[in-house]
Amino acid sequence: xxxxxxxxxxxxxxxxxxxxxxxxxxxxxxxxxxxxxxxxxxxxxxxxxxxxxxxxxxxxxxxxxxxxxxxxxxxxxxxxxxxxxxxxxxxxxxxxxxxxxxxxxxxxxxxxxxxxxxxxxxxxxxxxxxxxxxxxxxxxxxxxxxxxxxxxxxxxxxxxxxxxxxxxxxxxxxxxxxxxxxxxxxxxxxxxxxxxxxxxxxxxxxxxxxxxxxxxxxxxxxxxxxxxxxxxxxxxxxxxxxxxxxxxxxxxxxxxxxxxxxxxxxxxxxxxxxxxxxxxxxxxxxxxxxxxxxxxxxxxxxxxxxxxxxxxxxxxxxxxxxxxxxxxxxxxxxxxxxxxxxxxxxxxxxxxxxxxxxxxxxxxxxxxxxxxxxxxxxxxxx
Ligand SMILES: Cc1cc2nc3c(=O)[nH]c(=O)nc-3n(C[C@H](O)[C@H](O)[C@H](O)COP(=O)(O)OP(=O)(O)OC[C@H]3O[C@@H](n4cnc5c(N)ncnc54)[C@H](O)[C@@H]3O)c2cc1C
Numbered sequence: 001x002x003x004x005x006x007x008x009x010x011x012x013x014x015x016x017x018x019x020x021x022x023x024x025x026x027x028x029x030x031x032x033x034x035x036x037x038x039x040x041x042x043x044x045x046x047x048x049x050x051x052x053x054x055x056x057x058x059x060x061x062x063x064x065x066x067x068x069x070x071x072x073x074x075x076x077x078x079x080x081x082x083x084x085x086x087x088x089x090x091x092x093x094x095x096x097x098x099x100x101x102x103x104x105x106x107x108x109x110x111x112x113x114x115x116x117x118x119x120x121x122x123x124x125x126x127x128x129x130x131x132x133x134x135x136x137x138x139x140x141x142x143x144x145x146x147x148x149x150x151x152x153x154x155x156x157x158x159x160x161x162x163x164x165x166x167x168x169x170x171x172x173x174x175x176x177x178x179x180x181x182x183x184x185x186x187x188x189x190x191x192x193x194x195x196x197x198x199x200x201x202x203x204x205x206x207x208x209x210x211x212x213x214x215x216x217x218x219x220x221x222x223x224x225x226x227x228x229x230x231x232x233x234x235x236x237x238x239x240x241x242x243x244x245x246x247x248x249x250x251x252x253x254x255x256x257x258x259x260x261x262x263x264x265x266x267x268x269x270x271x272x273x274x275x276x277x278x279x280x281x282x283x284x285x286x287x288x289x290x291x292x293x294x295x296x297x298x299x300x301x302x303x304x305x306x307x308x309x310x311x312x313x314x315x316x317x318x319x320x321x322x323x324x325x326x327x328x329x330x331x332x333x334x335x336x337x338x339x340x341x342x343x344x345x346x347x348x349x350x351x352x353x354x355x356x357x358x359x360x361x362x363x364x365x366x367x368x369x370x371x372x373x374x375x376x377x378x379x380x381x382x
Contacts (some may be wrong), residue, residue: 018114
């Protein structure tokens with residue numbers, strides 16, 4: 001079940017079977033002059049069925065939305081063997097409850113996805129990438145707002161990383177820092193457009209000059225070639241690998257409203273440092289989406305197992321701060337089994353009851369990935 005059945009470059013849709021590899025779908029769309037914008041580190045191996053089941057995000061959410069926003073039609077097999085064919089390639093379908101949305105992000109807890117109709121976009125003809133040194137997280141968000149306003153809203157990626165995150169990439173993952181000296185924060189910014197003839201590079205440089213004169217950016221490099229752009233992206237994409245080599249990590253995948261990111265990083269960072277002085281904050285992620293991978297690396301010299309034994313204690317400091325800011329404790333990585341108990345505490349009783357009722361209606365025998373997404377039964381029964 002890995003065929004790409006059809007590309008419709010007038011309807012801007014692609015019809016795929018669940019086992020199709022994400023990178024293959026991107027390549028077929030590209031060949032038809034279109035863009036399938038879902039893009040993430042695992043794209044060479046992950047399947048569209050898995051992307052839909054986990055509502056994957058990736059680096060293009062700011063401009064194109066997550067998998068949910070890119071899914072038009074679905075076919076699923078229900079736990080009792082019935083097939084629901086919802087393969088409608090429609091932008092508008094207001095005919096009732098959105099069954100399609102029910103299954104997206106359900107982590108295989110309701111049904112098996114067998115096929116889908118996904119949304120395409122025009123293929124960009126120009127892509128420009130810059131790596132910027134920034135004095136603060138506030139400056140990053142001001143740069144994002146400036147770039148969106150001044151570019152005609154063609155910012156297609158905006159990734160933040162701390163100096164510590166860059167330092168471990170240069171130390172452990174073969175990355176080369178683009179600037180001679182350090183800066184507290186960096187942003188990888190990508191602009192793209194399908195308009196022919198626009199001087200996107202000139203526009204990008206003008207935006208960066210304005211940001212520089214306003215003190216939002218202290219240095220910047222605009223990639224001179226596709227190869228250089230790839231090298232800049234590697235600095236961002238190598239962070240998870242570098243973190244593994246830098247010692248134990250305690251991880252969070254939080255989201256808050258974009259404007260609250262500086263306050264979240266300051267407040268949660270200070271609270272965790274008060275709990276464990278010398279812990280090293282390794283914050284990075286899709287701040288254009290309000291999503292920060294708010295990770296911590298163990299203090300130098302500390303025993304790794306001792307550090308990892310503090311995982312839940314650190315989660316219990318960070319997650320309440322995110323939720324108090326109207327945030328989520330799982331922006332894009334889902335609930336899985338790791339957060340299956342914890343999530344129950346962060347939902348309201350009404351939300352927990354609705355989740356349980358949906359699960360019971362679709363999968364009364366609890367056959368499909370028990371505990372995932374809905375939360376662990378033992379917690380729900382108390
Ligand atoms: C290097 C790397 C980088 C990543 N970066 C990002 C990122 O930037 N943003 C992001 O959102 N995610 C990211 N992820 C996680 C990513 O979302 C998932 O790896 C991917 O979307 C899951 O696809 P998969 O085919 O590997 O599914 P699997 O890992 O095999 O399965 C994931 C879940 O979906 C269920 N499932 C799988 N297929 C189906 C199906 N056909 N029907 C029903 N349920 C199914 C499984 O039971 C499981 O619960 C990353 C992962 C890696 C390894």
